Amino acid sequence: MQTALELLPAIVLLVAIAAVVLLGVAVGMHHVLKLRRERGTVPLTPPGPAMDALPASGKPPPDTPLQLRLGHRAGWHPTSWAIGLGVGAWLLATDPETLWTAWLSWPAALMMALATPLFVRAAFCAWRARLVVSGQGVVLHRCGRETSIAWKQVGGLLLLTTWRKGKESLATGSRTVSYVERRTLRITDRQGRLLLEVDAPLRPPDRYAALLDALPAWSGVPVRLHD
Numbered sequence: 001m002q003t004a005l006e007l008l009p010a011i012v013l014l015v016a017i018a019a020v021v022l023l024g025v026a027v028g029m030h031h032v033l034k035l036r037r038e039r040g041t042v043p044l045t046p047p048g049p050a051m052d053a054l055p056a057s058g059k060p061p062p063d064t065p066l067q068l069r070l071g072h073r074a075g076w077h078p079t080s081w082a083i084g085l086g087v088g089a090w091l092l093a094t095d096p097e098t099l100w101t102a103w104l105s106w107p108a109a110l111m112m113a114l115a116t117p118l119f120v121r122a123a124f125c126a127w128r129a130r131l132v133v134s135g136q137g138v139v140l141h142r143c144g145r146e147t148s149i150a151w152k153q154v155g156g157l158l159l160l161t162t163w164r165k166g167k168e169s170l171a172t173g174s175r176t177v178s179y180v181e182r183r184t185l186r187i188t189d190r191q192g193r194l195l196l197e198v199d200a201p202l203r204p205p206d207r208y209a210a211l212l213d214a215l216p217a218w219s220g221v222p223v224r225l226h227d
Helices: 004-039 072-094 102-128 205-219
Strands: 066-069 130-133 137-142 145-150 154-169 174-189 194-200
Touching: 066 205, 072 102, 072 194, 102 137, 130 205, 137 194, 145 194, 154 205
Parallel strands: none
Antiparallel strands: 066 130, 130 137, 137 145, 154 174, 174 194
């Protein structure tokens, strides 16, 4: 009969697997509910924007710079990779038979363990990144680096919405609908080359709304809604 000490590794492994499964279910449910809220009653064909560009509000731009945080997607994407790789490396290292033999499991665990810190750093940088926008231009502070763009360099602003088609019910395959997959704010130069792209909406919402109002006045170009 096995003692409790001998059963401890198996118990820890089962608990870890259960935790990963529950985390995956929680993240999946959050994503599904978010998509259902966003798509609502969107028809099969994604509706085109009712206008070519955001209308000018007529308000004067703020006198002080606007400081914003990046959208949630910028942080959650590397965070999910870091968690998945870290847990996967631990599972493969503690149970080499996961990939049939230790000759496969241990190299895979090593590669995943080496990649995990890279995604941890990327997630840390994304959550702490700040976008500072003023009458002089845009500055992205990320991982101790600054990416500065003066308004005289800017030739275009694009608030792009990416759509994806999917089934309203995966179980029954009923009604194909379109939903918002991603929104990005792109800044290009006068030749159309990309200078900066960030996930939208930025945070907090009130500053993001103020930013969209101020961008045409500061940059001298409208915020377009499609190419």
